[in-house]
Amino acid sequence: MASVQRCYRHPDRETRITCATCGKPICTECMQQTAVGLKCPEDAKMPRSARTGVMKPHQIAKTALAGLGVGVAGIFVVFAIFQIGFFSLLLSGVAGYFAGTLILRAGGRNGGPIAMATAAAAILIAYAPFVGPPLLAGNLPGYPLVMVLIALVLAVFSSRGQI
Ligand SMILES: [Zn+2]
Numbered sequence: 268m269a270s271v272q273r274c275y276r277h278p279d280r281e282t283r284i285t286c287a288t289c290g291k292p293i294c295t296e297c298m299q300q301t302a303v304g305l306k307c308p309e310d311a312k313m314p315r316s317a318r319t320g321v322m323k324p325h326q327i328a329k330t331a332l333a334g335l336g337v338g339v340a341g342i343f344v345v346f347a348i349f350q351i352g353f354f355s356l357l358l359s360g361v362a363g364y365f366a367g368t369l370i371l372r373a374g375g376r377n378g379g380p381i382a383m384a385t386a387a388a389a390i391l392i393a394y395a396p397f398v399g400p401p402l403l404a405g406n407l408p409g410y411p412l413v414m415v416l417i418a419l420v421l422a423v424f425s426s427r428g429q430i
C-alpha cells in the first residue's frame with residue numbers, strides 16, 4: 268500500500284504522485300506532464316539527453332583542466348612505465364583507464380564526447396615526449412605506439428560514462 272507522502276516543495280501538502288525520474292513526491296501543482304510521465308519541475312525542465320553526456324560550462328572547464336593535469340602528470344607516469352620496461356602494455360592500459368576515470372569524475376560523471384576527446388588529448392600529451400620525436404624523425408616506434416593505442420582505448424572507454 269502506497270503511503271501518503273508530502274510534496275518535497277510543499278511539505279504541508281500530501282500527495283501520492285512521485286516524479287517519474289527522481290521519485291520525489293510532488294503535489295498536483297508542482298507536477299509537470301511530460302511524454303514519459305509526471306515529473307517534478309527540475310526534471311521536467313531537463314530533457315533526458317541533458318542528463319547524460321552533456322555538461323554544464325563549469326564541468327567542461329573542470330574536464331579540460333583535469334585533462335591537462337592528467338596529461339602533464341601522465342608524462343611522468345609514461346616515463347616510469349618506460350623505465351620499468353616490462354608489463355608496459357598492461358601498465359599503459361591501467362594508466363589510460365585511471366586517466367579516463369579521473370576526467371570522467373571531473374566532468375561530474377557526465378561522460379560523452381567532450382570527456383572522451385579530453386581523455387584522448389590527455390593521453391596524447393602524456394605520450395608525446397616519448398613517441399613524438401622518433402615519429403618526427405621519420406622512425407615508426409612500433410612498440411610505444413601500441414602502448415599509446417592501448418592507453419588511448421582504455422582512457423576513452425573509461426571516460427565516456429554509463430559503462
Ligand atoms: Zn524529479
Ligand SMILES: [Zn+2]
Pocket residue numbers: 274275276277280293294295296297
Ligand atoms: Zn508542491
